[in-house]
Amino acid sequence: MTDTDLLVIGGGLAGHAAALEAAEFGASVLLVEKTAAVGGSTLQSSGSFAFAGTQAQRDAGFEDSPEEIRTDIVAASGGLADPALVSVYIEGQAQAYAWLKAHGVHFHPVTLSSNQAVPRTHATQPMQLMTALHAKVLADERIEFVDNAAARRLVVDPEGKVTGAVFETGQGNWEVRARRGVVLATGGFSQNAELIEKFAPRMARALKLGGSGNTGDGLLMAWKLGADMVDMAHVNGTFGISLNHYPDMRAPAAGEALLRLAIYRGGIAVNLEARRFADESISYKKLGEICLDQPRSIGFQIWDAKIMAQSVPAPTATDFEGALALGLVRRADSIHWLAQAVGLDPEILTGTVCRYNADVAEGRDSVFGRTSLGRGWGKLVPIDKPPFFIYPCTTGVLSTYCGVRVTPRMECVDVFGETIANLYAAGEIVGGFHGSGYMSGSSLSKSVIFGRVAARTALG
Numbered sequence: 501m502t503d504t505d506l507l508v509i510g511g512g513l514a515g516h517a518a519a520l521e522a523a524e525f526g527a528s529v530l531l532v533e534k535t536a537a538v539g540g541s542t543l544q545s546s547g548s549f550a551f552a553g554t555q556a557q558r559d560a561g562f563e564d565s566p567e568e569i570r571t572d573i574v575a576a577s578g579g580l581a582d583p584a585l586v587s588v589y590i591e592g593q594a595q596a597y598a599w600l601k602a603h604g605v606h607f608h609p610v611t612l613s614s615n616q617a618v619p620r621t622h623a624t625q626p627m628q629l630m631t632a633l634h635a636k637v638l639a640d641e642r643i644e645f646v647d648n649a650a651a652r653r654l655v656v657d658p659e660g661k662v663t664g665a666v667f668e669t670g671q672g673n674w675e676v677r678a679r680r681g682v683v684l685a686t687g688g689f690s691q692n693a694e695l696i697e698k699f700a701p702r703m704a705r706a707l708k709l710g711g712s713g714n715t716g717d718g719l720l721m722a723w724k725l726g727a728d729m730v731d732m733a734h735v736n737g738t739f740g741i742s743l744n745h746y747p748d749m750r751a752p753a754a755g756e757a758l759l760r761l762a763i764y765r766g767g768i769a770v771n772l773e774a775r776r777f778a779d780e781s782i783s784y785k786k787l788g789e790i791c792l793d794q795p796r797s798i799g800f801q802i803w804d805a806k807i808m809a810q811s812v813p814a815p816t817a818t819d820f821e822g823a824l825a826l827g828l829v830r831r832a833d834s835i836h837w838l839a840q841a842v843g844l845d846p847e848i849l850t851g852t853v854c855r856y857n858a859d860v861a862e863g864r865d866s867v868f869g870r871t872s873l874g875r876g877w878g879k880l881v882p883i884d885k886p887p888f889f890i891y892p893c894t895t896g897v898l899s900t901y902c903g904v905r906v907t908p909r910m911e912c913v914d915v916f917g918e919t920i921a922n923l924y925a926a927g928e929i930v931g932g933f934h935g936s937g938y939m940s941g942s943s944l945s946k947s948v949i950f951g952r953v954a955a956r957t958a959l960g
């Protein structure tokens with residue numbers, strides 16, 4: 501038996517934020533990770549955070565504000581995002597950005613990504629992000645960190661108050677008693693086939709990505725205590741996941757998931773019939789759904805030298821040169837040869853690109869009505885400057901973005917609307933924030949913001 505003030509279950513971004521915040525309040529903290537390495541899905545991510553009104557945006561000439569980010573989050577959610585949780589994000593986002601920088605996290609230049617009306621992706625290198633935060637955890641004598649221990653059930657007193665948890669370790673079961681509460685920061689459930697089948701059967705054909713430990717353990721433990729769940733019907737895939745070594749269609753292995761989105765720089769997407777299948781400016785979640793319905797669920801992003809020149813060598817979805825170097829992108833001097841490189845019909849692909857270019861010249865997309873690069877931002881560009889590039893990709897469930905209902909103080913709420921005493925949640929396990937869709941970068945930011953709020957509530 502081990503005693504602590506606050507028990508934080510899950511060593512990803514939300515868990516680190518909660519543990520560090522609690523320690524900064526003077527509490528003793530036990531941070532426990534199931535696998536041998538910290539980072540979960542955070543480490544696999546593109547490292548993009550969404551913040552608004554930062555100096556980095558102003559320096560790049562982008563006008564943005566917390567109210568604009570609110571509008572985009574709510575729009576991306578299909579109007580379903582819980583306004584109270586969105587307000588927590590809005591109120592905490594500037595501080596979270598400052599907090600990350602103060603904890604040694606480095607940010608790259610600001611770029612545009614899905615569902616952002618203004619460029620507000622503040623990219624990090626995920627390994628640098630987690631290494632910096634984990635170093636702070638290890639250096640803080642108020643925090644004890646334990647890995648290779650999986651929480652299996654929560655311990656509850658006769659009044660229903662959560663008093664700790666039982667972990668499975670290589671040496672048997674280990675019980676932890678937490679005086680001030682337990683924070684569930686166990687991430688999503690993309691790696692739990694049974695839960696995906698239960699809540700998102702239409703994602704059967706999508707690749708499943710995310711941290712190997714992300715099997716929904718926290719969700720199940722909270723569910724056992726009667727926790728309510730939100731947004732479970734909205735698990736979605738993301739368009740743009742590399743299909744390594746097409747046409748063998750080897751899915752990326754854990755840790756090498758690659759997301760590239762040339763569509764938001766002006767590229768187009770076609771299917772195996774070499775025809776466009778959507779307005780490419782829409783959210784990559786919606787595109788993901790549409791892509792699953794295409795032949796063999798495959799899409800090809802196509803772009804030219806003008807777009808290639810915008811490649812950003814950071815761990816973002818805009819690192820086109822990096823994808824070319826890895827052999828995930830093919831290059832050719834004509835659309836005809838590009839088609840041949842991946843086995844598409846050259847005549848049809850040439851016709852598709854010619855028609856798109858003619859439409860762009862006339863200022864209208866006669867096929868799908870595309871008017872911008874992404875969510876109203878940026879003018880359409882013709883795909884006409886050789887060399888040309890093609891990237892075979894598909895839809896992947898990266899994250900589940902749904903889960904336990906929480907109050908704005910990150911208290912878990914049961915199916916009758918009552919808080920479960922001493923039980924808090926933060927990060928991807930939380931439902932109610934993303935609704936039916938996600939604005940790029942908001943999940944990492946949310947993990948930091950909600951993790952810090954959960955710790956403050958438990959100790960307040």
Ligand SMILES: Cc1cc2nc3c(=O)[nH]c(=O)nc-3n(C[C@H](O)[C@H](O)[C@H](O)COP(=O)(O)OP(=O)(O)OC[C@H]3O[C@@H](n4cnc5c(N)ncnc54)[C@H](O)[C@@H]3O)c2cc1C
Nearest residue numbers: 510512513514534540541546548651687713927928943944
């Ligand atoms: C390929 C990819 C790209 C992405 N890109 C972005 C992006 O650029 N921007 C963005 O905002 N979001 C992105 N996301 C989503 C984002 O990475 C996650 O939503 C976010 O990292 C979740 O953080 P978290 O701390 O809640 O969970 P995680 O970082 O997944 O951490 C959860 C941790 O809990 C541990 N755990 C699970 N069960 C137990 C247990 N029983 N006991 C103890 N520990 C347990 C896990 O092993 C894991 O280490 C991406 C996701 C993927 C997969």
